[in-house]
Amino acid sequence: MTSNKMFNLLVPIISVIIGLLSGAIIMLAFGYNPIEGYAALWEGAFGDMYFVGETIRQVTPYILTGLAVAFAFRTGLFNIGAEGQVIVGWLAAIWVGISFDAPMYIHLPLAVIVAALAGAIWGFIPGLLKARLGVHEVIVTIMLNYVALYSSNALIRSVLSDNQDKTEKIAATASLSSEWLQNLTFFSRMHYGILIAVFAAVLMWFIIERTSIGYELKSVGFNQHASKYAGMNVSRNIILAMVISGAFAGLAGAMEGLGTYGNMSVSSGFTNLGFDGIAVALLGANTAIGVILAAFLFGALKVGALNMPTEAGVPNELVDIIIALIIFFVASSYIIRWVLLRFKKGEK
Amino acid sequence: ACGGGEETSGGESNGEGSSDEGSADYTVAMVTDEGGVDDKSFNQSAWEGLKAWGDEHSLSKGAGFDYAQSEDESDYLPNMTRLVRNDYDLVFGIGFLLEDAIKEISEQNPDNDFAIVDTVVEAPNVASITFAEHEGSFLTGVAAAMKTNTDKLGFVGGVDSELINKFEAGFVAGAKSVNPDIEVDIQYVGNFSSAADGKLIATRMYNDGADIIYHSAGAAGNGVFAQAKDLKQKDPDREIYVIGVDRDQYEEGAIGDHNVTLTSMVKRVDTAVQEVSNLGLNGEFPGGEVLVFGLQDEGIGIADTNTEAYTEEIASAVQEWRDKITNGDVKVPQTRDELKAFEEEL
């Protein structure tokens, strides 16, 4: 059992190392200096407090979309719709942020909660259709992504602004950003949302691992027949799982709306936070702590990558390739385990 | 057109004078939007301007001038910050999408110079570079009206917004100024990226009898070109055209021996970038000013590469209207409301 635990730790680490090594080989093959490349990457992610702040800023929504996808996976559902849930959450947060005046201790929590609710509603629809009519959640969530994108664009234009490309900025009382954090990190956009994200991770862990709600959700995810036999309400649990998952993604939208940007723009494409959330969740083995770690890896790579073209002349797409390889090796952990076992046997 | 450009037209010569000493003192960088530095559109144009400025002062990329490319919305500010912290004196934000980022960073770094293209940021250390797209669009409208055989034109916009409405209003006004009976079929894609939707819209418009479509839809406009070329391929005798945007899209229109690009509304972002950089270099940075580049100062132009389609006759008509605009005889509408008023006066 202890060796199993060691493996669970070792495999992702090895995957990351192999991914980075492969990236180095590609850099060499195309005539770049991998040491310079990775130095630039490191510099761009952790070089000084500013970059650390920006990395954390990027990590924040990744944690939440990662949790959203992971939560659904743990309950036997595949939520490709985190993307759309982020968008509606963002929109809802902004809505509350710009259309009210209230003291901060009311305004900010209200905005955050409404964002979570919006995401939850966006998760409720596929949940309901799956539970009641057996409609596959993957299609419905894909479709709802587009509905969220186009509708929120239209709402920004027609309701939240006067035919502008973006809304006005939210009231300071609804903002997550903090002068203190900004000063600490030389004006990075790091905001208090990271606390919410970490709290959400703890919450997910608690729900899934420690409560009877989580027990039911997992049970329904594994075996609907046995769950029904045991007296659980299968439909209700499917819906609940999607609602909670959607709420996490909605919170990710709030991070962007109330923290990073303070407003919302008309967008011609997706934020990709939701799609990246799939990778984060899977990289984190669908556990809360795993999601946090994976989000850090992901966020650092993404933010650090921006520094690669300027500092080392390496196209930042290389980071996408590296991320892909890391995911690939994590997925193939079986083979890594196998090799490790061989290795251990050889030692003896 | 407003006065900003006039002073700057002299900027180039000033810049040349100071090229020798100025190199190390003043450095300039730019941040692209998601289109990237090679988007064949204004990002690319801006970068060409910056490179030209670098050449002018014997600087090299990374030492004196540079760019940072944004993968998505969240990268704008970090990219800016990185450049500022790398001690670039002037940082351009290319595209109205970077408005918020410029606003924020200019507050955080009051001692730095910033410039934004295509929109206005009110701050003492920000120069806002805008273009009179409506004027250029007016001229493409004139050209289209001269060229059309069906008296029906099309306009495909990316996203229905203030900026793109300027193109629409100018185009319609130009066309109707030549021939008030001309109909303009207007449709927006909803985004700047879906070539498929651009193509679907073009299909419908050409089907409905439009023979020239002016697009202002970024990559979605590729779909318009695809459809026009397809129709041309099927029937080489059919007179069918696209009007390009932002830069000369002649290349996109090539189909065998033909070319469907009638003309393009060219925004000289390169000129603007080069000029503002020189102003900064010379200690005359136009902070807090709104520079409008228009027809008058060649900040906006209209391409005449397709000599076969873009006939002398059209060229002279366009020249005529250009003069009227620069004279102030014609005031080109910028919004739908202004257009309505403009049409009533016709």
Add this chain to the structure above:
Amino acid sequence: MGFIELLAQVIPPALFFSAPLIFTALGGVFSERSGVVNIGLEGLMVMGAFVGIVFNLTFADVLGPWTPWVSILVAMVVSAIFSVIHAVAAVSFRADQVVSGVAINFLALGLGIFLTKQWYGKGQTDMVSQPFYTTDISLLSDIPVIGPIFFEGVYVISYVSILLALLSWYIMYKTPFGLRLRAVGEHPMAADTNGISVTKMRYVAVIISGAFGGLGGSVFALTIALNFSHATIVGQGFMALAAVIFGKWHPLGAMGAALFFGFAQSLSVIGAGIPLLEDVPQVFLLIAPYVLTILALAGFIGRSVAPRANGEPYIKGSR
């Protein structure tokens, strides 16, 4: 505008819009029928689009009007080879198939743009000079009413996609290969005890999905986008995946679903020019295809049950 004219307006674009989805969805059907979930369709399309465009740009002078056809073949081959990565992970390494599909998506886009930058020095390629063009299909286009709707100004490749769907159906339901493929996806151990190599079948199926995904991507690039950039394939692969499920993992069902998407998309874009729909706010037209899909699923398509062993790595002797 009369109904027939409306159809003549809507159907040809619907066909060209659907073709890439049909190809890709067929690939998805093969893969998932063999028990390998394929979220990587998006990435396979990206790879196909990239290869199709690069090949087209490189060989247009040599191959002339044959260029697009050869391009899609080459795109098929390269994407098929690319998909082996997914096969190795999902079949041999017993990877979580969703994870490995996600990796495919990241990898294809990363590689595509990276190589574009290497080879062209910029983030997007030029436009190809030899794309696919529409034609009137001789004889058929002369049929009254139907002719103009279905056979005038259409891409031949659209019909290839429909023929391929029929062929896929034939292969899957009438040949030993198809029977074995479906058996492997339903009950791999049963197939194994009948002497069918689960590994081999799954490899073949994933490689077919790679070829079809590559075909879909390259057809999209060579009919609609005409160049390659990060924005060429954005979500079409996921729509194809939706078509696979919508079509209940059946080749003809997937084709029907893809045609439905194409039709709805076409109607929503073209609708803005139709008097009846002119006053409908654009956003309703934009979301119409997606809402219609959900309504169709909720209303009459209902439950679709995946192949029993879909997503499960086959490990000999486990239960």
Add this chain to the structure above:
Amino acid sequence: MDYVVEMLHIRKEFPGIIANDDITIQLKKGEIHALLGENGAGKSTLMNVLFGLYQPEKGEIKVKGKKVNMTDPNVANDYGIGMVHQHFMLVEPFTVTQNIILGAEPTSMGKIDLRKAEKEVQELSNKYGLKVDARAKIQDISVGMQQRVEILKTLYRGAEVLIFDEPTAVLTPQEITELMQIMESLIAEGKSIILITHKLKEIMQVCDRCTVIRKGKGIGTVNVENTSVDELASLMVGRDVSFKTKKSPAHPKETVLKIENLHVKDSRKVEMVKGLDLEVRAGEIVGIAGVDGNGQSELIEAITGLKKSQKGSITLNDKNITNLSPRKVTENGVGHIPQDRHKFGLVLDFPIGENIVLQTYYQKPYSKYKVLNYQEIYAKAEKLIKEYDVRTPSVYTKARALSGGNQQKAIISREVDRSPDLLIAAQPTRGLDVGAIEFIHQKLIEERDKGRAILLVSFELDEILDVSDRIAVIFDGKIVADVKPENTNEQKLGLLMAGSAEEKVGVTDDLE
């Protein structure tokens, strides 16, 4: 010597366990050779080695005296070895014919020649008396017919040696009789058979020789003629086993379950229970005897709330529980050992400990304010697995990894421990070895003696006759007879179960 197949000194290891340790089995031509052992003894593993699914670490396999290397099932097929697996290897959405030809399809011009295939299947089926509907889908046919399809599959491939892995566990008595006849006709055709079964009577009935394995080791081979059921049992288990379940007479008390005029439809909306009446009292075991498909499943599902009933009433301790939710039914005092343990009984991916609280997780002390108390949960599990002798490495082991017998014991421990007033046991001993069966029967009787009402549904007449205090015969959705075990026998019951009208009149006199 004319051995058709020999497995010599076979050793097969799985991570952490030696499933087969130096086992030898030799099959003579034309014999039915039994392979006997407790659950998990290694029988299936050994046969999978012979069939080429597993590669042995040591030992050799000879076919007709020639050493062969069974690398995969194809090789086994080539040597004329066919296997009917313990868990059927049938593709549910396929037709009977498609399943039979899978992997060896007749074609014409690349297309499957379905007509030819169907003809061949029909011919085979006629030849061996294996009645199947060639065009029916597997998911629509009975378990018995599915098994015949499995046999046809091996015959279609020209098998000379047939391996049957627990074929009778899932069959009704009639089907078992048919199967025995089929096996004999196969032998008559010159084929040889290895039969795995836990039912010693069957071995005595049809087998020539019997090889016994215990905990992965070969114990030896005996001639069936020279042995007895008791000897086989003690060889297998390593101790004496009593077959006649020890029980004292029942003392039924108040009525616990009362069902009146119940009507239930199945998932295809066909009425399966058609006005059924039934009573079970505290302190008695009522056995439901009947041929599969006469409404047993629907009856149980209606009582437990898994299915809605259309008409009639179900009363538990004078409380109407008709159409209550499963949870409400459970809380009112019903325990249920489900027929399909994998589908209903367990969440296979949960640790065994968490399966123990599958219905009670939300109650104190396992959870408080919705927070689970794992200490209590696992403490309970530890206690139960000890008490019920559930063999598992630990309570944290996933249920999936346990053998069927141990999974069943875990379910029974859970259901019995809740002290339900009514305990429904559906096929509680299916697929289990004699030791496990003995244990479970003992438990049921213990519970009866504690005053619980027990409803036992089983297709095994032995079990019904052995354990029940009263037998209710179900036919076509109704209880058609109510008899005492001491007043009846297998033949009489068989007739009743077939719906024989005269018998019905004759026996209803027995009704109290």
